[in-house]
Amino acid sequence: MSRPRWFSVRQELTPKRSRFLGVLAFMLPLALWSLFSYIPWLWHPMVKVTAPGDVDWMRAGLLINRHDFDKEVATAQLAHTHAPVGFRANPIYFPAPHAVIRSLYTAFTTAPVLKGDLWLHQSLWMSIQTIFWGFTISSVVGIPLGILCGSFIAISRLTEPFVDFVRYMPAPAFGALMVAIFGIQLEPKIAIIVIGTFFQQVLVVANTVRKVDCALIEAAQTLGSKRRQLVLRVIVPASLPDLYNDTRILLGWAWTYLIVAEVVGVSSGISFFINQQAKYRNFDNVYAAIIIIGILGLTIDQILAFVGHRLFPWKNPRPSRIRAFLGKLFGLRPASAEKPVQLLPQ
Amino acid sequence: MSEPLPDYRDQSPAVAARFAKIKERPVVLEIDRLGRQFPGEHGPVVALHDISFKVHRREFVCVIGPSGCGKSTLIRIIAGLDEPTSGRMLVDGKETSGPCPERGMVFQGYTLFPWLTVKKNVMFGLKMQGMDGGQADREARQWIDLVGLTRFADTYPAQLSGGMKQRTAIARALAANPRVLLMDEPFGALDAQTRAQMQSHLLEIWRNVDVTILFITHDLDEAIFLADRILVLKAHPGEVQEVIEVPVPRPRNLSQLNSPEFLATRRRLEELIHPRVDAHAHEHLPIIRLTQVGDDVE
Ligand SMILES: Nc1ncnc2c1ncn2[C@@H]1O[C@H](COP(=O)(O)OP(=O)(O)O)[C@@H](O)[C@H]1O
Numbered sequence: 019m020s021r022p023r024w025f026s027v028r029q030e031l032t033p034k035r036s037r038f039l040g041v042l043a044f045m046l047p048l049a050l051w052s053l054f055s056y057i058p059w060l061w062h063p064m065v066k067v068t069a070p071g072d073v074d075w076m077r078a079g080l081l082i083n084r085h086d087f088d089k090e091v092a093t094a095q096l097a098h099t100h101a102p103v104g105f106r107a108n109p110i111y112f113p114a115p116h117a118v119i120r121s122l123y124t125a126f127t128t129a130p131v132l133k134g135d136l137w138l139h140q141s142l143w144m145s146i147q148t149i150f151w152g153f154t155i156s157s158v159v160g161i162p163l164g165i166l167c168g169s170f171i172a173i174s175r176l177t178e179p180f181v182d183f184v185r186y187m188p189a190p191a192f193g194a195l196m197v198a199i200f201g202i203q204l205e206p207k208i209a210i211i212v213i214g215t216f217f218q219q220v221l222v223v224a225n226t227v228r229k230v231d232c233a234l235i236e237a238a239q240t241l242g243s244k245r246r247q248l249v250l251r252v253i254v255p256a257s258l259p260d261l262y263n264d265t266r267i268l269l270g271w272a273w274t275y276l277i278v279a280e281v282v283g284v285s286s287g288i289s290f291f292i293n294q295q296a297k298y299r300n301f302d303n304v305y306a307a308i309i310i311i312g313i314l315g316l317t318i319d320q321i322l323a324f325v326g327h328r329l330f331p332w333k334n335p336r337p338s339r340i341r342a343f344l345g346k347l348f349g350l351r352p353a354s355a356e357k358p359v360q361l362l363p364q
Numbered sequence: 365m366s367e368p369l370p371d372y373r374d375q376s377p378a379v380a381a382r383f384a385k386i387k388e389r390p391v392v393l394e395i396d397r398l399g400r401q402f403p404g405e406h407g408p409v410v411a412l413h414d415i416s417f418k419v420h421r422r423e424f425v426c427v428i429g430p431s432g433c434g435k436s437t438l439i440r441i442i443a444g445l446d447e448p449t450s451g452r453m454l455v456d457g458k459e460t461s462g463p464c465p466e467r468g469m470v471f472q473g474y475t476l477f478p479w480l481t482v483k484k485n486v487m488f489g490l491k492m493q494g495m496d497g498g499q500a501d502r503e504a505r506q507w508i509d510l511v512g513l514t515r516f517a518d519t520y521p522a523q524l525s526g527g528m529k530q531r532t533a534i535a536r537a538l539a540a541n542p543r544v545l546l547m548d549e550p551f552g553a554l555d556a557q558t559r560a561q562m563q564s565h566l567l568e569i570w571r572n573v574d575v576t577i578l579f580i581t582h583d584l585d586e587a588i589f590l591a592d593r594i595l596v597l598k599a600h601p602g603e604v605q606e607v608i609e610v611p612v613p614r615p616r617n618l619s620q621l622n623s624p625e626f627l628a629t630r631r632r633l634e635e636l637i638h639p640r641v642d643a644h645a646h647e648h649l650p651i652i653r654l655t656q657v658g659d660d661v662e
């Protein structure tokens with residue numbers, strides 16, 4: 019047997035290669051970032067002045083355009099004055115990886131610039147509360163309504179046209195209105211997440227529910243199921259794994275609405291932190307905060323995937339990488355080996 | 365040349381006595397001038413026209429006919445999953461409509477609930493009828509034993525083979541205690557060997573359970589092997605063409621497949637279902653020779 023090829027259409031990779039590519043997915047962008055950060059002749063369009071020489075408008079530590087710097091150096095050489103000295107640098111909005119990684123820690127330990135402003139962990143906690151309540155309120159109403167829409171055509175006809183209509187209105191457009199109604203605390207922000215999530219959720223859930231095989235419903239009818247039982251004992255359990263995955267995806271959208279919602283009215287939470295840090299030009303903290311959102315989202319998603327595996331043993335939801343990783347760490351059996359799907363003899 | 369086949373209507377005394385006995389039993393299912401039309405582009409399409417027949421208690425009736433003759437439509441109407449446009453259906457003499465556990469159904473596509481184990485699938489109908497968990501559990505186990513799946517009671521359907529899935533579906537339908545068990549080409553998706561096993565198995569179950577079976581198939585041998593009577597439908601519109609009393613004695617076994625009664629019945633079914641086979645024999649398909657020179661196999 020020859021070694022399997024890396025690129026063959028729809029063919030599984032070996033687990034080793036699959037893991038390797040997974041790591042590479044993060045290493046490649048990091049490597050690119052490092053190249054442009056640490057190799058001085060790559061890009062580096064600025065110069066950081068270390069000694070101003072005789073140029074009166076320069077100061078040590080100043081970050082200026084390389085073009086301007088070179089002009090001053092040329093002028094100084096012509097006039098036989100002391101030329102300024104500096105090294106090539108990147109713009110301030112492009113911090114090096116090590117600076118951002120350091121900020122992942124220091125962002126939590128630096129006190130807020132203004133008294134009364136929140137620390138990073140307080141901002142994060144505020145964001146998590148906002149998204150939690152927004153998403154929970156949306157789901158508590160949206161999922162049951164979606165299930166009803168998917169089950170009863172009359173309810174679908176009654177609600178879906180309007181839901182579809184509102185869905186096209188961008189949630190941030192409701193910002194000023196929500197502030198007027200709910201004040202300036204978290205409530206208007208929660209309301210915007212609800213508006214952004216709810217209408218999508220109803221439609222997505224209804225569509226998922228409609229995909230339940232009609233034959234299952236008919237089978238249940240011949241076994242004596244009445245309307246209520248058809249919904250609760252057939253439609254709901256049949257669509258639950260897909261609904262669960264829908265919810266995971268919608269939660270991702272809710273994070274997007276979070277950032278939008280937080281800048282409505284009085285800025286709050288992680289967005290406030292980001293804006294504040296950008297204002298003081300602490301861009302490594304800005305990156306750190308954005309990366310923390312990413313890590314938080316990915317972690318929650320992976321936890322949900324892990325739980326999903328447990329919840330639906332009869333079905334394999336999207337496999338969780340964290341689970342595979344934890345499995346390796348603690349010697350758990352991988353998910354796929356838990357219930358080998360095999361045909362048993364007659 | 366072997367001796368000529370007997371007439372398919374000739375019955376041995378034992379078989380004749382059995383049919384006499386069946387006819388004395390009460391009628392469980394009566395279909396009375398049933399019709400079904402579907403709206404089509406060029407006016408209504410008649411799927412079923414004026415279908416009438418009676419099924420006696422514990423009788424095994426097969427419905428056979430060419431594809432598209434309305435077999436599925438008929439059984440779906442009897443199951444209550446579709447409405448007839450004319451005619452009536454009576455169960456135990458009472459006119460009924462709509463789905464009801466007294467008419468259980470086994471579908472070709474298994475339709476097991478994938479989120480439930482074999483046992484929970486079998487318990488489904490019992491739970492719907494309001495039976496408490498403990499008793500439903502005990503009854504389900506009996507049915508699972510009966511279909512030979514004792515070891516797989518806690519297995520999910522995805523892990524079962526096709527034959528085992530269909531056995532689960534049979535147990536699930538029977539557990540709901542139906543008067544009539546309706547089966548729409550239940551073994552159609554199985555391989556030949558499994559199919560033969562399932563046929564014997566079904567007869568075995570039917571012998572031990574007080575249930576009347578209406579079984580749809582397009583497989584002639586399957587119909588003869590299983591049925592007391594065979595209802596032959598014809599297409600466009602779907603009508604009862606003939607009702608055949610199968611002269612093959614019971615208990616049935618695979619060695620009867622070559623018995624004169626079996627072959628006689630089979631010949632009759634072939635006449636009814638493929639009457640114009642010769643008309644097509646002279647039609648040549650436009651086959652182009654695509655093989656290389658010199659690789660002749662004939
Ligand atoms: N829901 C439907 N709408 C329109 N026509 C239908 C429908 N169901 C079945 N038919 C038509 O009725 C006829 C019988 O179909 P069916 O009962 O499925 O046949 P069989 O099961 O014998 O193959 C076919 O011609 C089919 O096109």
Ligand SMILES: [Mg+2]
Pocket residue numbers: 435436
């Ligand atoms: Mg059919």
